[in-house]
Amino acid sequence: MTTQRRVLIETMQEAKEHLDVSSLLALARKREPGIDRATVYRTIEKLKKFGLVDELDLMHMNGEKHYYEVKPKRDHVHLACLQCGQVEEFSSPLFEQLKREITEQTGFEILVTRLEVGGRCSVCRNSNKR
Amino acid sequence: MTTQRRVLIETMQEAKEHLDVSSLLALARKREPGIDRATVYRTIEKLKKFGLVDELDLMHMNGEKHYYEVKPKRDHVHLACLQCGQVEEFSSPLFEQLKREITEQTGFEILVTRLEVGGRCSVCRNSNKR
């Protein structure tokens, strides 16, 4: 456990929104200026492997980069509005049930899940019909 | 509708597994040798926009590339075995129900969904316990 890792983890925990590597790097540098991009990638890799962090694509709304979030207790769906870019989270017992069903019916042991939805959020639907 | 597009679409339809851009390009070139990588990217972009093709990440098992499949009538989950790389598909009324619930409860209009699961398939679980 190094200073850099601690800073990166804290930064992610305190973040209000999903961070991509560049944003995470920028925020982390406010605390630990020397920190390098490669360290961010290597740390994320580790954290993913340990199941502490989830990787998101958010339907690649802005290029191909990935976003990261501290793994939540309860998995949730990410609803990405393709119009305004807003991301909502949604969790439901139905999702848990679906996961259970998958394991029961296929024997697949689930380690990570990623359910992303692209579409139009209610705000955009109301402001501009169609 | 150009020859290249026709070839790309046919190639995807006939493919038995999920293709990444390089594989798709290689297969398409067997029919239409001159076809360019950029054309593949541009065509996929169009097809995605028209909702004819879905993009997958398959949990980034092999690098950051994307995979593509002709949009199925019924959405399905992709179960990616992190050990052997096999990808299973799974569909269930529960998934449909979950999507309905999302729309009802959040007012979000769903255009695309991507549910990917990473873990260990039953074969790998049985061959090597633990």
Place this chain on the structure above:
DNA sequence: ATAACTGCAAATCTTTTGCTTACAG
């Protein structure tokens, strides 16, 4: 002490773009 981690720079992989020529409708 020593194994693991960092910063730096360069490399790699994937995707995008500008431009000119070619083709479909």
Place this chain on the structure above:
DNA sequence: CTGTAAGCAAAAGATTTGCAGTTAT
């Protein structure tokens, strides 16, 4: 004809890697 698409080559964006020096345990 005329707009859209293709091919080519170069650029951009994201991530990975080799290496030498540093740090955690």
